[in-house]
Amino acid sequence: QQQVKQSPQSLIVQKGGISIINCAYENTAFDYFPWYQQFPGKGPALLIAIRPDVSEKKEGRFTISFNKSAKQFSLHIMDSQPGDSATYFCAASRGNTDKLIFGTGTRLQVFP
Amino acid sequence: EPEVTQTPSHQVTQMGQEVILRCVPISNHLYFYWYRQILGQKVEFLVSFYNNEISEKSEIFDDQFSVERPDGSNFTLKIRSTKLEDSAMYFCASSAYSGANVLTFGAGSRLTVL
Numbered sequence: 753q754q755q756v757k758q759s760p761q762s763l764i765v766q767k768g769g770i771s772i773i774n775c776a777y778e779n780t781a782f783d784y785f786p787w788y789q790q791f792p793g794k795g796p797a798l799l800i801a802i803r804p805d806v807s808e809k810k811e812g813r814f815t816i817s818f819n820k821s822a823k824q825f826s827l828h829i830m831d832s833q834p835g836d837s838a839t840y841f842c843a844a845s846r847g848n849t850d851k852l853i854f855g856t857g858t859r860l861q862v863f864p
Numbered sequence: 865e866p867e868v869t870q871t872p873s874h875q876v877t878q879m880g881q882e883v884i885l886r887c888v889p890i891s892n893h894l895y896f897y898w899y900r901q902i903l904g905q906k907v908e909f910l911v912s913f914y915n916n917e918i919s920e921k922s923e924i925f926d927d928q929f930s931v932e933r934p935d936g937s938n939f940t941l942k943i944r945s946t947k948l949e950d951s952a953m954y955f956c957a958s959s960a961y962s963g964a965n966v967l968t969f970g971a972g973s974r975l976t977v978l
Binding site for chain 1: 897899906909919920922955962963966967968969
């Protein structure tokens with residue numbers, strides 16, 4: 753029940769295309785859903801996050817869509833760029849805990 | 865931009881040896897964390913630390929592990945007697961706030977146990 757399932761494991765997108773990464777969770781007590789971006793040799797960095805009181809959050813080219821009833825959330829990267837090539841992790845946590853539960857990661861490659 | 869600094873970047877050790885991984889969190893942060901990532905697998909929570917105490921720990925964080933903030937700047941993770949399965953990338957993170965919001969991660973320390 754503590755798991756966050758992420759797909760796909762890897763994704764290849766052409767420059768200018770839309771990258772979509774999906775996550776699903778089981779624990780309805782989760783109330784914070786961040787996405788982290790990790791470049792090789794670096795630690796994960798917070799990209800964008802959402803709480804379940806909204807269905808969508810957009811920051812620049814990055815959008816989180818959240819479906820509370822389906823217990824799913826996804827990251828959309830519009831106009832994908834080669835510089836977006838990285839590993840993306842979804843995560844979830846409950847309000848009264850310090851623990852982030854991470855998904856298994858998606859390696860995104862954007863080709864020019 | 866402030867960053868979390870971790871040393872060493874890579875450590876190779878023999879099974880059974882003690883290892884200390886060091887972290888310098890962002891200076892005004894009060895909440896500190898260790899996570900680990902076994903090669904090719906997901907990032908896993910180990911422990912959180914606040915006010916010189918462990919606030920939460922995972923089932924992975926057994927008696928072989930300990931954390932300490934020995935002075936005002938460093939935050940360390942000690943593994944007393946390393947096992948092969950401890951081989952992983954260990955990430956330190958810090959936050960100005962409680963809860964799992966807005967963590968800043970370091971670049972990680974790769975531990976290889978032979």
